[in-house]
Amino acid sequence: MKILTTCGMGFGTSLMLLMDIQEIGKKHGIKVEGEALDMSSVKGLPCDAIFGSSEIVKELSDLDVPVIGIKNILDKQEIEEKFLAFVTSQTQE
Numbered sequence: 001m002k003i004l005t006t007c008g009m010g011f012g013t014s015l016m017l018l019m020d021i022q023e024i025g026k027k028h029g030i031k032v033e034g035e036a037l038d039m040s041s042v043k044g045l046p047c048d049a050i051f052g053s054s055e056i057v058k059e060l061s062d063l064d065v066p067v068i069g070i071k072n073i074l075d076k077q078e079i080e081e082k083f084l085a086f087v088t089s090q091t092q093e
Contacts, residue, residue, distance in 0.1 A: 001025070001087075003034040004042045006052040006060070014038075017051055017073055024080045030087060049086055051079075 003021055007013035014036035025032035035045075039059060042050050047065055050057065054069035061067060066089075068082050 001030060001032055001090075002047045003032050004045060004047045004050045005034060005036045006039050006042045006050060006056060007036075008056065009038055013073060014052065017070065017079070020076055020079050021051060021083055024076075024083050028084065028087075048090065051083070 005014040005018040018034045018036045022032045039056060049066040049068055050060060051068045053073055054071050057067045057069040066086060068086055070079055072078055
């Protein structure tokens with residue numbers, strides 16, 4: 001599964017979020033490949049989903065992939081719940 005994470009500059013927040021998602025994936029036996037990028041770089045790149053802070057991802061609503069906003073990127077429980085909900089939605093399609 002290819003996940004992109006995004007923030008304003010493409011490092012820091014997005015890298016931390018990607019590392020959390022990869023850790024959660026490993027915990028649940030899901031291989032997560034990904035990249036941490038700035039907002040303009042995620043557009044047009046092939047991926048299964050884009051994760052970022054709720055404020056930032058509002059600007060990406062026009063993309064053809066799921067865009068998942070995280071209200072509190074320090075809340076690993078919220079990240080895990082939203083990531084697993086995304087994974088579940090993909091297996092039901």
